[in-house]
Amino acid sequence: MEYLLFICSDPAAPTYVPEEDNIQEWVAEMEGRGVTRAGDRLRPVADATTVTVRDGELIVSDGPFAETKEWIAGFDLIDCSDLDEAIEIASKHPMARFGKIEIRPIWPFDTE
Amino acid sequence: MTSPTDARGAVASSVASASAEETARIVSTLIRVTGDWALAEDCVQDAFARALVDWPVHGIPSKPGAWLTTVAKNGAIDRLRRSATERAALRQLAIVAELEQLGRDGQERSELGDGPLGDDRLRLIFTCCHPALPMEARVALTLRTVAGLTTEEIARAFLVSESTMAKRLVRARAKIRDAGIPYRVPPPRLLPGRTAGVLAVLYLLFNEGYSATGDQLVREPLAREAIRLTRLLVGLLGESPHTSEALGLLALMLFQHARTAARVDSAGDVVTLEEQDRSLWDAGAIAEGVALLRTADRRCLERHERPGRYHLQAAIAGCHLMAREAGSTDFARVAVLYEALALIAPSPVVELNRAVAVAMSQGAEAGLALVDALDRAGSLDGYYLLPATRADLLRRLGRTTEAARDYRRARDLAPSEAERRYLSRRLAEGRGSAAERSFPDGQ
Structure with missing residues (x-):
């Protein structure tokens, strides 16, 4: 099954410690296991742009669509056997410690 | 004929x-x-x-x-x-x-069965109690699929409409399918946490049935169902490392359930543990609970495991139930057990109960010091049993004016009519008596 991991910031999480960020290890392990499909960091929300079309009119606004203290800092698309494996993969990601990770199953168009 | x-x-x-x-x-x-x-x-x-x-x-x-x-x-x-x-x-x-x-083989057990953990029913229980499901869905799904209750019966027990409960079940099944929740017993490294999760669901189910006073007739079957499912889980876990805690939970449920008939008097008033008619207790259930507790103790000793929270709570309940009368309870042991419980499951309510046990074994003064410390910490603000306990201790020390003030404080905070009546009665008595209220029933 495919899942998208939203790597999120969390103001309530412990302070980020660069020396404890083992993202390289995580990437190496997950690539070795063949479970990662894509993944990257995202630029901060200050660089976000929101687009809406209403009554045929394009509205472009700066910033994210939701004003929250938690934002998506990155993503990983993974392909693994089930939710328990997805949880295990997410739990090893350093941002599980410094932020939080939301696991969303991919919903392919050819299924209900 | x-x-x-x-x-x-x-x-x-x-x-x-x-x-x-x-x-x-x-x-x-x-x-x-x-x-x-x-x-x-x-x-x-x-x-x-x-x-x-x-x-x-x-x-x-x-x-x-x-x-x-x-x-x-x-x-x-x-x-x-x-x-x-x-x-x-x-x-x-x-x-x-x-x-x-x-x-075909005359037996419908899992063909994949490898030891007790290969039983299909265990897969079912672990999947129903998966932490990715909302708690209310875990409880509903366990009752529907493991216990086989109808949607209508579950809805009635949780005081919601049948269509609400049906939707809850549909959503839960859909999440299992769509989020890819695996249908299996978790691998050994996940088993401790997940078994604890299953026990938590079963205990919640039991308490739904046990703590309800208004709708006792409707909810009592939930308590019995929880006991039956925990018994099933104990049997299915067999010799796995987490059996002692499951045994502890089963003993705890049996101990609490054994007192059902004595908990409320004919007027519907709450009868405290100390004042309950012990002849109304279910001696068979208590004997079974004691035997389970001994097995759990022995397993912990043999495996050098620390007893878990349910195991300790069962041991505390056992101290109360094994005493011939309230006065002969081994309160020193109860205090030690609460101390151990506070280490693994710290909570102000546990501290309050420990204070009561200390008061009973070392004197009201020692207990009052602990209660006052809790009162100062403020973590039990608004919880009626704190002033109720303080009032009882003050009364025993002859400080009746202060006691009356705390009884009033407790009465104003009490969550049920039966509790308010009890506290009003105490307030009206305004005198010491041999029958001390100490432990809130059911710890």
């Missing part, structure tokens, strides 16, 4: 007992083979409905479980054949072929 009414009664009771014993086994096997929760539940429910019609006419089969499995299995095959679309046909055929194999 058997009258038709007797025969129907006999069939109804056979179906009821088969339902309690067989539902989880048949549903769990059908889910494993078909992967379809709703299909499995519907086919098993249909099989029981068929039994109610068929058995009065043809007699109760010698192996009701095997009969029900065959009917449920055939129902599943029928439905799959009818619904098979071309695209899904190949997979459906494979499922049908596997269904047809079921029961």
Whole structure:
């Protein structure tokens, strides 16, 4: 099954410690296991742009669509056997410690 | 001679007992083979409905479980054949072929069974209690699929409409399928946390049944169902490392349940542990709980494990229940057990109970010092048992004016009419008595 991991910031999480960020290890392990499909960091929300079309009119606004203290800092698309494996993969990601990770199953168009 | 009414009664009771014993086994096997929760539940429910019609006419089969499995299995095959679309046909055929194999060996246990952890029912319990499901869905799903209660029965027990409960179940099954929650017993490294999660669901289920006072008749079956499921879990876990805590939980439930008849008097008022008529306690349940507790203690010693929270709570309840009268309770041991409990499950309520045990074993003064420390910490603000306990201790120390003030404080905070009546009575008495209120019933 495919899942998208939203790597999120969390103001309530412990302070980020660069020396404890083992993202390289995580990437190496997950690539070795063949479970990662894509993944990257995202630029901060200050660089976000929101687009809406209403009554045929394009509205472009700066910033994210939701004003929250938690934002998506990155993503990983993974392909693994089930939710328990997805949880295990997410739990090893350093941002599980410094932020939080939301696991969303991919919903392919050819299924209900 | 058997009258038709007797025969129907006999069939109804056979179906009821088969339902309690067989539902989880048949549903769990059908889910494993078909992967379809709703299909499995519907086919098993249909099989029981068929039994109610068929058995009065043809007699109760010698192996009701095997009969029900065959009917449920055939129902599943029928439905799959009818619904098979071309695209899904190949997979459906494979499922049908596997269904047809079921029961060929005369036994419908998991073919994948490897020791007790291979039992399909255990997969079912662990999946229903998966932490990715909302707690209320875990409870509802466990009652529906493992215990085999109808949606209507579950809705009634949780005081929601049948359609609300049906939606909750539909959403839970959909999440299992769509989020890819695996249908299995978790691997060993996940087993401790997940077993603790299952025990938490069972205890919540039990408490839903136990703590309800207003709707006792409606909810009491939940407590019995929780005990039955915990017993099943204990049996299924066998010699796995987490059995002691499951044994502890079962003992705890039996201890609390044993006092049901003594907890409320004829006027509907709460009777405290100390004042309960001990002859109303269920001696059989207590004896079984004591035996389970001893087994759990022995396992912990042999395996050098620390007792878990339910195990400790059961040991505390056991101290109360094994005393011939309230006064002969081993309160020094109770205090030590609460101290151990506070280490693994710290909570101000545990501290309050420890203070009471200290008061009973070392004197009211020592207990009051602990209660005052809790009062100052403020973490129990608004919790009526703090002033109620303080009032009792002050009364025993002869400080009646202060006691009266705390009784009033407690009465204003009390959550139920029965508790308010109890505290008003204490306030009106305004004098010391031998029967001390100490532990809130049920710890």
